[in-house]
Structures are given as C-alpha cells and as structure tokens.
Amino acid sequence: MQSDYVIETHRLTKYYGRRCVVDSVDLAVPKGSVFGFLGRNGAGKSTTIRMLLGLVTPTRGTATVLGHNCADLSPEVRGRIGYMAEGHHVHEWMSIKEAGDFQSAFFAHWNNEVYHGVLDYFGLKDSAKVKDLSRGERAGLCLGLTLAPEPELLILDDPALGLDPVARRSLLQSMIYVTRAADRTILFSSHVLADVERIVDHVAVLDRSVLRAQCSLDTFRDRIRQYVLTFPGTPPEVPKIPGLLHGFRSDAEMIVTLANPNPETNLILARLHPETIQETPLGLEDAFIDYMGERRERSFFMRAGDGTEAAV
Amino acid sequence: MAIDIRIALGSPTPIYWQIVEQVTRAVADGALKPGDQLPSVRALAERLVINPNTVARAYKDLEREGVVESMRGKGLYIAEKRQVFSEEERQRRFDQALDLFLHEVRVLGLDRERVLSAVAGRLPSVEHEPAFS
Numbered sequence: 265m266q267s268d269y270v271i272e273t274h275r276l277t278k279y280y281g282r283r284c285v286v287d288s289v290d291l292a293v294p295k296g297s298v299f300g301f302l303g304r305n306g307a308g309k310s311t312t313i314r315m316l317l318g319l320v321t322p323t324r325g326t327a328t329v330l331g332h333n334c335a336d337l338s339p340e341v342r343g344r345i346g347y348m349a350e351g352h353h354v355h356e357w358m359s360i361k362e363a364g365d366f367q368s369a370f371f372a373h374w375n376n377e378v379y380h381g382v383l384d385y386f387g388l389k390d391s392a393k394v395k396d397l398s399r400g401e402r403a404g405l406c407l408g409l410t411l412a413p414e415p416e417l418l419i420l421d422d423p424a425l426g427l428d429p430v431a432r433r434s435l436l437q438s439m440i441y442v443t444r445a446a447d448r449t450i451l452f453s454s455h456v457l458a459d460v461e462r463i464v465d466h467v468a469v470l471d472r473s474v475l476r477a478q479c480s481l482d483t484f485r486d487r488i489r490q491y492v493l494t495f496p497g498t499p500p501e502v503p504k505i506p507g508l509l510h511g512f513r514s515d516a517e518m519i520v521t522l523a524n525p526n527p528e529t530n531l532i533l534a535r536l537h538p539e540t541i542q543e544t545p546l547g548l549e550d551a552f553i554d555y556m557g558e559r560r561e562r563s564f565f566m567r568a569g570d571g572t573e574a575a576v
Numbered sequence: 577m578a579i580d581i582r583i584a585l586g587s588p589t590p591i592y593w594q595i596v597e598q599v600t601r602a603v604a605d606g607a608l609k610p611g612d613q614l615p616s617v618r619a620l621a622e623r624l625v626i627n628p629n630t631v632a633r634a635y636k637d638l639e640r641e642g643v644v645e646s647m648r649g650k651g652l653y654i655a656e657k658r659q660v661f662s663e664e665e666r667q668r669r670f671d672q673a674l675d676l677f678l679h680e681v682r683v684l685g686l687d688r689e690r691v692l693s694a695v696a697g698r699l700p701s702v703e704h705e706p707a708f709s
Contacts, residue, residue: 439625440628443628444618455588458585461586462627464627465629
C-alpha cells in the first residue's frame, strides 16, 4: 500500500528504566516535506530518531519508515535512508577521498557528483585529512557522505550543532539542493529557528517526551497569537484561558499569548473590559519560546482541523 | 529583473508574505512592469536559501491576485491588470489611510461640511492615480 507518509509512528514509547523519554508519540511525516523536529534538549528527539532507524527498541508502540517496520529494516530499505547522527562522527585517520571510498562501499547507489558537490559547498579538498578539519568542515564531510547515496529519506539529528553561520548556510543550501529531486523527504532536528523558518514546511514539537504539536509551519505560526490589552489603571489578574501560553502584566497593559485562539477565548478577554485589545503577530522564535516556556498549560494539543496537519 | 527580493527572518511576517508584498509593491510603484519575468521558483528559493514550497506559495498567491500570470510553461510574468491588491487588502489599506486622515481631522477640529466638500472636490482626480485605477 502506497502511503502519503514516509514516517508513521503509533503510540511510540520508550522507557529507560522507570524514566519515560518518549511518551505515546504519533508522528506522521508527509512524503516530500521538509520536516522540522523541534523541542528543547532532552525532550526525546534523538531517542525518537534512533527508534525510527531501528537503533533503539521501543518499549511500546510501532513505527514504520518507507512503509517498513522500523524494528526490522532490511539493508535495501536502510540504503534508501540517509542518517546523520548528532555530533558529526567520521574516522579521524582518513583523508576526505578515503572517507568517500570507504562509505561508498556500503551503498548500492553512490553519486560521486553529489559527494563532491557538497564538499565544494563547504570548500573541502579531496586530499584533506579528517583530523585537520574544523567542526563545520567535518559537518560538510558527514553531509556529503550522507547525501551521496541519494537517499529518499534524509534524517539529520541536529546537523547545525556547533556550526558557524557560514557552515550553517552551506548546510541549508545542501538541504535545499536535496529537494530538487521530487518526493525527497527531510526530517531534521534543530534549535536554530531562523534555519527552521527558512527551509521547513512542517513541524513537530516534542516537549518532555510528549508530542505537543504537529502541523504545517504556517499553521503553527497562525495558531499562536499575542494580544495586548490596555486598561485605564492596573490590569486585573491574568484569567484562566484555555491555551494560555504566557501572561504578562505591566502598569496599564496585559499581554497574553494564546494557542488556538477562538471565540471563547476572545470572550474571556473581552470580559476583562479592557480599553483596547490589539492582536500582534509573533515571529517564529517568539512563538516557539512562548510555546515551550514554563508558564503554560500542558493539557492541549495543536491539531488543526484544516487538513494541513498530519492524520493520526 | 527589476526587483531584488530580500527576506527578514524572525519577523512576524511569514516569508511567503514578505515575497508577495515586495512583488506587489514593486508592481504598484512601477519598479516591475507588465511583461517582466519573475525568477523561477527554484532559482529564487536557492538564492534566498528558503524552501521552494514557500516561493511556490507566494507565487500562487500572486497569480490568484492577478499580479502575475504564467505563460505557456515559460514562467511567471507581471500581468497587464492594474488592480494589484485583493479586495480585502484594498479595504485594509483604505481603512488604515482613513484612520490616519480622520485622526488629523479631529486634531485640527475641522467641521464635517468642510471635510466632506474638500474630499468631494478632490475625489475625481484620484481615479487617475495609477495604483488605484
């Protein structure tokens, strides 16, 4: 059966001892998307990714990648997945050419043009030794090794970690290059929201092992709104509002950030009888920080009913 | 190309909308003329280092608004049609201008008759302004 999703998980769960690191995650990554996997450090992103690759065994739940059960991926299916682990590991003693030759032996398909194309983006020469590379150059090499087999599905675990802005830009250019071929899917985790804003079309947000949002990037931005209410005197207490992410009061203003604002939440704000209510748009970074910040309810999910979010 | 599209990240305005606005504005003030070609989706995406779908979405919006039209698979061109803003956008811009105007009227303490006759007197010439024809 042909699925529109290259990755699907159902109640995927992982415990390490008594600690739950991934809690009933239903992930659905649309084919052809550039999917941003967001969340703070320790939220469970890497563990989820490792389960997708069959490197970690789930405690409960199931996951399929390219239509195959992750617990049992054949070498053929594995060859269609490009995975770049966190930290950019390569054999220190090799030259760049040797690293390419070594890696290519593991793949039925290897495009040397792509390999050298990526190396060019990062300004790398065949003769350079891995041990002499900077962090950014090392990332470039890893990316070249990952992209050369032209995988259908690319999974990058925090590829921007430790990179300077120039190397990060090369990384993004390489990722956009990948999307030239139709139906290539990229899933990557990152903390650099400017990068996410540039290249991502779908996002999932993992928060302390729980999947809290999964939708298109536009929907995510659209669903998080900030309101500035002005009062003649001291504003009242910030009321209980469903989806309240952040409330702040100053001398004559109350600023609230809401997820999924609706007529009900508007009514609650209106009942405070402010002089004015103004909706102000939020940048992605501000929206994310309000979304992930400490002062918020954990009880809601952003699952929009507009058809842009993943079906589960 | 007579337009240098630039994007700002971290802005409250989504990238696709920044592109739509810049093209629309360039058409409104004449920097882009009917028949001018826009860069391909792929070329603009790679130059701005953004997701091609974002550019595609912006172009789709521009096409729907009649700002650009596609020509036999050869790409997108600025359309002949002059009305570059959507009805909704026209209303928004008009309201904004009106708010500013009315604020000034109140500050200056002008009476209703004087304002109305002044507006009526100036109105016919407005129809010939290129941005609102």
